[in-house]
Amino acid sequence: MTGITRRRAAGALAAAPFSKILGANSDIRVAVVGLGSKVKIGGRGKADAREWRKIPGVRVVAYCDVDRDILDAEVEQCRKRNESVDAYADVRKLLENKDIDAVSVTTPNHWHALVTVWACQAGKDVFVQKPASHTLFEGRQMVEAGRKYKRVVQCPSLSREPTGFQDALKWIWAGNLGKIQYVHGIHYGARTSIGKVSGPQPIPKSIDYDLWSGPAPILPLVREYLHYDWHWFWAYGDGELGNWGIHNLDGCRMALRDDRLPRHVLSIGGRFGYVDDGETPNSMIVFLDYESAPVIFEIRSLPKNRSLLRQAWDKRQDETMDDYLGARRDSVIHCEGGYLIRNKAYDNNGRLVREFPPSGPDVYNNFIEVVRSRRTADQCAPMLQAHLSVAPIHMGNISYRLGKKTSAGQIKERVLGKPELLKVYERFRDHLGANDVDLNSIRLGPLLTVEPARERFTGEFSREANQLITRDYRKPFVVPEKV
Numbered sequence: 001m002t003g004i005t006r007r008r009a010a011g012a013l014a015a016a017p018f019s020k021i022l023g024a025n026s027d028i029r030v031a032v033v034g035l036g037s038k039v040k041i042g043g044r045g046k047a048d049a050r051e052w053r054k055i056p057g058v059r060v061v062a063y064c065d066v067d068r069d070i071l072d073a074e075v076e077q078c079r080k081r082n083e084s085v086d087a088y089a090d091v092r093k094l095l096e097n098k099d100i101d102a103v104s105v106t107t108p109n110h111w112h113a114l115v116t117v118w119a120c121q122a123g124k125d126v127f128v129q130k131p132a133s134h135t136l137f138e139g140r141q142m143v144e145a146g147r148k149y150k151r152v153v154q155c156p157s158l159s160r161e162p163t164g165f166q167d168a169l170k171w172i173w174a175g176n177l178g179k180i181q182y183v184h185g186i187h188y189g190a191r192t193s194i195g196k197v198s199g200p201q202p203i204p205k206s207i208d209y210d211l212w213s214g215p216a217p218i219l220p221l222v223r224e225y226l227h228y229d230w231h232w233f234w235a236y237g238d239g240e241l242g243n244w245g246i247h248n249l250d251g252c253r254m255a256l257r258d259d260r261l262p263r264h265v266l267s268i269g270g271r272f273g274y275v276d277d278g279e280t281p282n283s284m285i286v287f288l289d290y291e292s293a294p295v296i297f298e299i300r301s302l303p304k305n306r307s308l309l310r311q312a313w314d315k316r317q318d319e320t321m322d323d324y325l326g327a328r329r330d331s332v333i334h335c336e337g338g339y340l341i342r343n344k345a346y347d348n349n350g351r352l353v354r355e356f357p358p359s360g361p362d363v364y365n366n367f368i369e370v371v372r373s374r375r376t377a378d379q380c381a382p383m384l385q386a387h388l389s390v391a392p393i394h395m396g397n398i399s400y401r402l403g404k405k406t407s408a409g410q411i412k413e414r415v416l417g418k419p420e421l422l423k424v425y426e427r428f429r430d431h432l433g434a435n436d437v438d439l440n441s442i443r444l445g446p447l448l449t450v451e452p453a454r455e456r457f458t459g460e461f462s463r464e465a466n467q468l469i470t471r472d473y474r475k476p477f478v479v480p481e482k483v
Helices: 006-015 044-054 068-080 091-095 109-121 136-148 165-173 209-213 239-256 306-312 322-327 363-373 383-401 408-415 419-434 462-466
Strands: 028-033 058-064 086-088 102-105 125-128 180-188 264-270 283-289 294-300 329-335 338-341 344-347 352-355 448-451 456-458
Touching: 028 044, 028 091, 028 363, 044 058, 044 102, 044 363, 058 068, 058 091, 068 086, 086 091, 091 109, 102 109, 109 125, 109 136, 125 363, 136 383, 165 239, 165 329, 165 338, 165 344, 180 239, 180 419, 239 283, 239 294, 239 329, 239 383, 264 383, 283 383, 283 419, 294 419, 383 448, 408 419, 448 462, 456 462
Parallel strands: 028 058, 028 102, 058 086, 102 125, 180 294
Antiparallel strands: 180 329, 264 283, 264 448, 283 294, 329 338, 338 344, 344 352, 448 456
């Protein structure tokens, strides 16, 4: 089988049900691609299917999953509800179905771009879960596919949800707390070991591993769980930075109102606290040098000494951070006259200045409304914004992958000229030390220089960094240079 060809795409687009604006009484027929895991953690696709069913005038008409056991189980649940759904193992077959209007993508990251591009070529709108793409190259191709085929492509994050955060940002932008000085994004959440296997594991008989691998090489299974734990392997996932970090890093970038990529990026971190099969870091700092203000993003995943989280902030802020540290994940906007945490604004003495009630559109309803109206300017989470927020994640991971173990003292010398970064690093170092981490095992990535307009690296280490912008695709699962 081959991918969606240009000729097939043109024919599908001409016959697509959205070549004109849908009437208010027309059902939107949604297919869910990727249902999730039957073990451990998972089920995002199943959860999305429930969200689509809540919306009047929306029908879930098809499921696609390469794990036959998961697919059959969900089809059976539909049968019990007297719902009829088509079932597919191969997304290419699903996309040939002209009775599908939109595709909801909840596959592993390495499939996001290809399903999105193929769906756009087939004349279908796309709702893709975070992180939008697996590589920097893929994100831009997803944007271009939506534009070329005039499709609605949406990718949400928690920062786009109706929490009051966006109204709070408008208040900040009006100058009520002065100029933004820097933005600190955090994700503090224990993530335990995925275990270590003695060798390659058998592929479950229910899974088509060729289709599961798709654009990635067919590699031995060297983890206990095929599902979900792919997040911690570079061939398929983007680590905790792409898994949880994208939610708040998107909020950090929203605060800056900067649609350019950062000028420089630097990473510090490692996989600490246990020895397992995972490849990606579980503790990490990423410094993003935007022209408007720096963004510092921090991830802590070690489960020990949770009380140390309270040392992550200035003493003056301890009292106001209590509920925030309970959530352990957010974007903190530091301004001249105070700071913003989620939907709450504080002055420099830690006094609550203003709280903004939840408001704004639900991301699922918003997608359906735009699918009907075709007014893409009304999107609350357009693909371009998702790409601009996930691109620095890819860049941060690239810096990390090019880095090497460096002593804590040398890292401190490296960041001395960046006072906000230095404060975050020292607290990060203390946290690792309290968890008995060897402080000479921290990996320091190079400070990479970015050409924002070209979305490429330049200068020192650029040759090695640019090689990681994309991947070697396994035919026929190739994200095309020209969509």
